[in-house]
Each structure stands twice: as C-alpha cells, then as structure tokens.
Amino acid sequence: MNKRVTAQADDRLVVRDVWKAYRREQVLRGVSLQLRPGEILGLCGANGVGKTTLLNLIASIMPADRGEISLFGVPVSQHRPYRSVIGYVPQNIALSPRLSVRRNLLFWAALAGNRTRVQRRQAVQRVVELARIHDVLDKPVSRCSGGMARRANLAAGLVGQPRLILLDEPTAGIDSESRDAILDSLARLREQGCMILMINHYEHELERICDRIVTLSDGRILEADLDAD
Amino acid sequence: MLTRLIRFYWQELLNWQTLTLLISILLISALLFLSLSAPEDTESGRPALFEPVSLSIVDLDQSVISYTLIDQFRSLEAVDTLFTESMDEAAARLERGEILLILYIPDQFYEATRQRLSASGLTIYLNESMPSEAAILTRMLNNAAESVVGIQSAIYTYQAGAEPLYDDPAELWQQIEAVAVTLAFRLVGRKSVISTLDSQRLRTVPQVISSLATLLAMLCSLLLLPQIRQEKESGLHVRLTLAGIRPWQSALARQSMLMLLTAALLLPFLLILSNMMALKPWPLTGLILLLAGTATAALMIGLASLSPPGDGTLLAAWLLLIFLLLAGGCIYPESLLPGWLNIAGHLSPAYWSRQLIYNQLTGTASPPMAWLWLGGLLLFYESAAVWGLSQIRPDRA
Numbered sequence: 001m002n003k004r005v006t007a008q009a010d011d012r013l014v015v016r017d018v019w020k021a022y023r024r025e026q027v028l029r030g031v032s033l034q035l036r037p038g039e040i041l042g043l044c045g046a047n048g049v050g051k052t053t054l055l056n057l058i059a060s061i062m063p064a065d066r067g068e069i070s071l072f073g074v075p076v077s078q079h080r081p082y083r084s085v086i087g088y089v090p091q092n093i094a095l096s097p098r099l100s101v102r103r104n105l106l107f108w109a110a111l112a113g114n115r116t117r118v119q120r121r122q123a124v125q126r127v128v129e130l131a132r133i134h135d136v137l138d139k140p141v142s143r144c145s146g147g148m149a150r151r152a153n154l155a156a157g158l159v160g161q162p163r164l165i166l167l168d169e170p171t172a173g174i175d176s177e178s179r180d181a182i183l184d185s186l187a188r189l190r191e192q193g194c195m196i197l198m199i200n201h202y203e204h205e206l207e208r209i210c211d212r213i214v215t216l217s218d219g220r221i222l223e224a225d226l227d228a229d
Numbered sequence: 230m231l232t233r234l235i236r237f238y239w240q241e242l243l244n245w246q247t248l249t250l251l252i253s254i255l256l257i258s259a260l261l262f263l264s265l266s267a268p269e270d271t272e273s274g275r276p277a278l279f280e281p282v283s284l285s286i287v288d289l290d291q292s293v294i295s296y297t298l299i300d301q302f303r304s305l306e307a308v309d310t311l312f313t314e315s316m317d318e319a320a321a322r323l324e325r326g327e328i329l330l331i332l333y334i335p336d337q338f339y340e341a342t343r344q345r346l347s348a349s350g351l352t353i354y355l356n357e358s359m360p361s362e363a364a365i366l367t368r369m370l371n372n373a374a375e376s377v378v379g380i381q382s383a384i385y386t387y388q389a390g391a392e393p394l395y396d397d398p399a400e401l402w403q404q405i406e407a408v409a410v411t412l413a414f415r416l417v418g419r420k421s422v423i424s425t426l427d428s429q430r431l432r433t434v435p436q437v438i439s440s441l442a443t444l445l446a447m448l449c450s451l452l453l454l455p456q457i458r459q460e461k462e463s464g465l466h467v468r469l470t471l472a473g474i475r476p477w478q479s480a481l482a483r484q485s486m487l488m489l490l491t492a493a494l495l496l497p498f499l500l501i502l503s504n505m506m507a508l509k510p511w512p513l514t515g516l517i518l519l520l521a522g523t524a525t526a527a528l529m530i531g532l533a534s535l536s537p538p539g540d541g542t543l544l545a546a547w548l549l550l551i552f553l554l555l556a557g558g559c560i561y562p563e564s565l566l567p568g569w570l571n572i573a574g575h576l577s578p579a580y581w582s583r584q585l586i587y588n589q590l591t592g593t594a595s596p597p598m599a600w601l602w603l604g605g606l607l608l609f610y611e612s613a614a615v616w617g618l619s620q621i622r623p624d625r626a
Contacts, residue, residue, distance in 0.1 A: 056623055061467050083471050090464030090623065096241045097459070107237045111230065111472040156468070 010073035012036050013058070013164055013195055018067030020053055027053050029219035030067070037163070040186060040196040042206030045216035051199045052091070052168055054216070058197065059088050059166050071164055087162030091169045093149045094156070097142035101133060101152045104141060105159055112160030127155040130188060132181045147178025154182055158189070165189060167198040171205060183209050234474060234482040242486050247452070254445070255494060282329040283310040285319035292339035298332075323356055330355050435590035436583075438502065440559035442495070442514070443582040446522035447550060449491045450529045453483055454546055457533035466621050476618035480611065484526050491522045514586055520603050521582035525553065527610035534617030553577040558584075578606055 013035040020028040027050040035041050043051050057064050060076045060083055069076040076082055095104045102124065109123040128134055131151040136144045141152060154170055167186075171179045186196055186209055200206050206213050215222040284302060288295045303311050312322065319331045331354040395401040460466045469479060495518055503511040529546055536542040554560050556570050557579025563571060574580040581603040588595040 052623065059467075059471060061470070062622055080473070083473070086471060088464075088468055088471050090467065092463040094464035094468045096237070096465070098241050098244045098246075099237075103240060107233065108468075108472070110233045111469075111474070160472075 010070070013071050013197070014068070015054075015058065016068045018054070018057060018064045018069060020050070020057060020062075020064050027219055028057075028064075031216070031219070031221055032067075033214060033221065035164070035195045035197060037193045037195055038190055039212070040190055040198060040210045042203075042210035042213040043197060043199045043216060044201065044203055044206060044213060049216045050219050051216055055166050055168055055197065055199055058164075059086060084160075085163040087157040087160060087165040089154050089157035089165065089167045089170055091172065093141060093153045095141045095149075095153060098140055100138050100140055101144065101155075102137045104152065105155060108156045108159045123159050123161075127158045130158060130185050131155040132185075145175075145178075147174040147181075150174050151178055151181055151185075154185065158185075162194065164195045164197070167196065169199055169201065171200065171202070179205070230474065231478045231482060234469075234478060235485050238482050238486045239489075241456075242490065247490075250452075251490070251494060254448070255497070259497070282308060283312070283327060284308055285312040285314060285322055285328050285331045287316045287319050287331060287333045288313055289336040290334045290338040294339045295334045298334070302332075320354070323354060326356060328356060435587050436562060438590060439583045439586035440554075440579075442498065442502075442518055442586060443521055443557065443559055443579050444554055445498075446491055446495060446518040446582070447525040447553065447579060449487060449494065449522055450526035451546060451550070452490070453487060453526055453529050454533050454543060456483070457530055458542065461534065461621050462538060464623055466618070467623050470621075476615045479618055480527065480530055480614045483530065484523050487526050488519050488523055491519060514589055517582050517585045517589075517603070520607055521578040524578040524603070524607040524610045525550070527607070527614035528553075530614035531610070531617035534614070534621050553579050556580065557582070575602065576606065578603065578610075581606070 015031060015033045018028055018031045019026070031050075031054060033041065043054065045051050053062075056062050057076075058069055060069075060079055063077075071082055071085065074082050095101075096107075099107075105124040105127065106120050109120040112123065114120040114123050128137060131154050133148060133151045133155060136148045136152065139148075141149055144152060150170060154167070157165065157167075165186075170182050170186075174182075183205065186198070190196060198206070198210070203213070286295075286299055286302065288299065299311065299313060302308050312319065312328065314322075316331075316333065319328070322328050323331055333352040333354065335352070392398060392401060457466075460469075466479070470476075492515065495515060499511045499515050502514070528549065532546055532549065533542060536545065551560075554577075556566070556574035557577040558566065558574060559579050563574070563580075566574070581599050585595050585599050585603070587593075588599075
C-alpha cells in the first residue's frame with residue numbers, strides 16, 4: 001500500500017485564498033474553505049463558475065496559481081502522501097467500458113496497494129456492498145445502466161479506503177433508486193469519518209445530505225465559509 | 230505497478246471487437262501479400278517478377294537495326310516467345326490474346342532513321358486486356374527510341390572529326406552504324422552504356438513488400454487513438470495519475486500491448502516472406518517493424534493526448550499517417566518525391582523501416598546510421614508521447 005499520511009496534527013482539508021486562471025480568464029478568485037473528518041461539504045453554482053476547477057485543484061490534478069491547499073497538514077505539492085488518501089470520482093464513468101465491473105474494481109484495488117489476491121477481493125467486496133452493485137459485478141461496464149455505472153464509478157473511487165472523497169456530480173442524470181443508493185453510501189462513509197466534497201447542481205440533494213453547502217459565483221464563494229482560517 | 234497496468238490493458242484489449250478487427254486486417258493483408266507472391270522460376274529457384282510475356286514483331290524493314298532489335302527482345306528475360314510474322318498473323322494472335330503487343334517496323338525504317346536522325350516510325354499495337362504489362366513495355370521501347378536518337382546524334386556530331394583517320398569513308402560509316410545500333414539496343418536490354426550501381430536500381434517487389442509491411446505495422450498504432458481518447462475524456466487517465474501511474478508507465482504499457490498485437494499480426498507474413506523471398510534473418514525484419522510501429526504509436530499517443538475533444542483527431546491521425554508513409558517513400562518511390570519531402574522523410578519511421586527492410590530483401594547491407602536514426606526517432610517520439618500524456622487535464626467546468 002502507498003505510504004499514507006501519518007502526521008495528523010491537522011486533521012482537516014484546508015483551502016486558503018486559492019486563485020486560478022486559464023490564460024487570461026480568471027476562474028477562481030481567492031477561494032477559502034475547510035473540511036473536517038465526518039463532514040460532507042456541498043459545492044454548487046452555475047455552469048462555468050469554477051466548481052470542477054476547484055475540485056481538480058484539491059485533487060492535485062493541476063496546480064493553483066496562488067494560495068494554499070493542504071490535507072492533514074500535508075501540502076498539495078507533496079503528491080505521493082497527499083494523493084494516497086484521496087478518492088476521486090469524476091463526472092464521467094472513469095472505468096474501462098469493456099471490462100466487467102469486478103475486473104475494474106480488482107484493478108483499482110491492486111493500484112491502491114492491496115498486494116495479495118485475498119486483500120484485493122476483500123477490498124472489492126467492501127465497496128460492492130457500500131455501493132450496492134452485486135447484480136452487475138460480472139457485467140461489462142458498457143452494458144450497465146447509467147445508474148449502475150455511476151455506482152461502479154463511485155465504488156472504484158472508494159476501493160483504496162480514502163480519507164477525503166471528491167465527487168463531481170455523482171448523481172447527474174440517473175434514476176432515483178441509484179441516486180438514493182449513492183447518497184446512502186456517502187452517508188455511511190461520513191459515519192466512518194471520511195471527509196466528502198461533492199459538486200452537485202441539485203440543491204435539494206445537497207440539502208438532504210450535506211452538513212454545509214457553499215455556492216461559487218464568479219470565482220468566489222458567495223457566503224464566506226466561516227470556519228476557514 | 231507497470232505489470233498491473235499492462236495486465237489491465239491486455240484484458241481490455243482482448244475482446245470480440247479487437248479480435249474481429251485483427252482477423253479482418255489479417256485477411257486483407259494476407260490477400261495483399263499473396264497477390265505479390267510470384268511464381269517460382271524453376272531454373273534458378275528464385276522467384277520471378279512477372280509471368281514471361283509473348284510478343285510479335287512485324288519486320289518489313291529487314292535491316293541491321295530491325296534484326297538487332299529482334300535479337301535484343303529475344304534476350305530479354307521477361308519475353309517468353311517472340312513471333313516474327315506478317316501483320317495479319319500478328320493481328321489475329323493479338324485478337325486471341327496470345328501476345329502482349331505487336332511491334333510494327335515499317336519498310337525503310339532504317340533508312341529513315343539514318344536520314345532524319347530519328348527513331349520514329351515504329352508502331353505498337355497493344356493487347357487491351359493486359360494494359361499494365363503493355364504500358365511497361367511501351368515505356369521501355371519509348372526510352373529505347375529516345376536513346377537511339379541521342380546516341381546517333383552524338384556519333385554523327387563527331388563523324389566529321391573522325392573522318393581524316395579513315396582512308397575509306399564507307400568503313401567509318403559502317404563502324405559508326407555498328408556502334409550506334411549496338412549501344413542503342415543495349416539500352417533496350419537494360420544494359421545501360423552508362424555504368425550504374427546495381428544496388429541503386431529500384432526493385433519493385435522488395436519495394437512494395439517493405440512499404441506494405443511498414444504500412445501494416447504503422448496502421449496498428451491507430452488502435453491506440455480511441456483508447457487514449459476514452460481514457461482522457463472519461464477521467465480514467467486522471468484517476469490513474471492520482472493512483473500513482475506515471476505518464477511513461479502509461480505510454481509503455483499501452484505500447485507493449487500494441488507491440489504484442491503487431492507482432493501477432495505480422496508473424497504469419499514474416500514467415501511467408503521468409504519462404505517466398507528467402508528473407509533472412511526474418512526476426513530482424515520483425516524488430517524493424519516493431520520499432521517503426523512503436524514510434525508511430527508514440528506519435529499517436531502524443532496526438533490523442535494533446536488534441537481537443539472532437540472527431541477531428543482521427544482525421545488528423547490519418548493525415549499524419551499518410552504523410553509519414555508518403556515522406557517515407559512507401560506510397561511513391563523516394564526518387565520520385567520532391568527534395569524537401571525526402572528531407573522531411575528522415576523524420577518518418579516509415580522511411581527507415583522501408584529502407585532497412587528493402588535492403589534486407591535485396592541482400593544489401595544497411596548503413597548503421599539507419600538503425601541509429603530509427604532508434605533516435607523512437608526515443609524522440611516516446612518523449613513527445615510522455616510529455617503529451619503529462620499534459621492531460623480534466624475538462625474544465
């Protein structure tokens with residue numbers, strides 16, 4: 001398993017005064033927020049206001065122009081320890097469409113550092129139960145329904161037992177049963193002490209599950225996240 | 230981690246769609262290769278380029294030039310039977326499709342040639358059912374005719390200067406005629422009076438085979454395009470990056486898969502070639518093709534990584550592939566290409582692959598620089614692929 005973050009003097013995700021521009025277009029203008037273990041933070045806002053950009057910065061996929069991001073006191077620039085505790089669930093189905101759900105999950109379990117076959121199976125079993133995808137385990141992802149594929153996508157992000165889970169519109173365009181299953185899974189993860197940052201267009205969904213909701217507008221957080229230092 | 234990734238891609242690759250595509254490519258290329266297989270020449274044991282053809286010559290001239298011409302045709306390896314007969318008989322034979330063409334030498338052809346310093350007056354009647362072969366022989370005859378004119382002109386120019394050396398002008402005239410005719414028709418027999426390096430002559434079958442094999446090896450790289458695009462657009466690549474997969478590992482894993490696939494695809498043809506063309510050592514040819522295929526795959530990875538979303542990438546990839554093949558001399562022989570394209574060709578893996586395989590097929594030693602170039606290109610394009618993969622970012626929203 002990858003070397004995990006051990007020093008936990010600070011147990012939060014801290015985003016402080018983050019700026020990001022794409023060429024001349026300023027997307028984020030001094031965003032600050034923080035997240036504690038066992039907390040779900042909802043991020044909403046109109047299209048193009050920088051929600052996904054902020055998520056990508058927190059996921060360490062791209063660097064911020066200015067500002068600080070740290071997780072458990074580890075700065076985002078220290079990729080290996082920082083990334084080892086992150087579970088990233090992109091908006092699209094980031095799985096191999098030709099392989100079965102099981103094969104996909106076993107692969108991600110292996111990448112998460114589960115060395116033995118038993119460990120990998122156990123890791124897969126755990127997320128299969130969490131996302132409730134038993135019925136489609138042996139189906140190729142391309143043949144799963146939209147809702148099941150999203151649940152499998154979520155499961156792949158959880159297989160490494162992350163401490164911070166980043167979700168980009170995990171319930172977009174799916175049926176209510178799958179939406180409920182996903183939201184239930186997130187609630188269970190919160191109970192386990194995970195931090196969850198979720199982008200969603202549907203405010204009623206965020207209200208149903210999130211502890212806090214922040215709205216991004218014109219690259220700024222509309223209502224200041226008062227907990228942020 | 231790399232092993233896991235290779236295994237993952239391998240599992241991904243083994244599906245019915247890929248297998249169907251592979252079998253289709255295999256069948257098409259088998260047909261292409263088999264259509265190139267020439268019949269064995271029983272005497273030499275070596276493969277012959279074409280089926281020998283039969284010709285008719287209608288010689289109304291009955292002169293030294295027409296006799297030489299007939300002799301030269303008889304000595305051509307490509308000519309099986311040469312009929313000398315009347316126009317009616319030859320026309321009937323052409324009608325029955327027994328001959329490729331009729332060469333009609335009119336009466337007083339020799340005299341006309343001498344007086345007008347021209348080799349014109351020959352008429353060729355073609356067999357319309359064999360247009361390609363007829364076109365080749367016609368071009369050869371035209372070249373010969375032009376050569377006759379050129380040589381005659383040169384000799385007649387020096388005639389005046391040489392005259393004082395001879396007591397009998399008739400003797401000089403006879404000698405000049407003999408030299409002119411001999412030289413001219415040596416050209417017909419492809420024995421050029423100008424000494425040329427035999428290795429520099431383009432041989433059609435090795436050229437076509439080396440080009441075709443290179444094309445097949447490079448074509449496989451297109452399989453990577455949709456995979457990289459899917460990986461990029463779905464967020465799978467970002468997820469892999471976050472899981473600790475480095476761009477070079479991703480590129481290497483993808484290319485390893487492709488190399489396996491290409492090897493499986495090319496192996497039957499290399500074996501066929503090794504029998505058909507006495508190609509030895511064929512594993513070396515396989516290595517050349519794999520290097521060229523891998524370099525092209527690296528280019529495709531770079532292209533797919535850096536290109537914006539949309540269907541234009543596939544078109545761009547095709548255009549790039551065609552350009553590489555063209556500049557590499559796989560579509561038209563290198564000698565027919567403009568100079569700047571020949572220079573650009575040095576950056577095409579196709580150029581070196583075709584050249585190295587061609588040299589192998591013709592038994593010519595390849596310069597070590599060709600290997601260095603191919604290896605260098607591979608490294609350069611690999612770097613571009615790794616850089617391209619490292620630039621993949623999720624779509625912004």
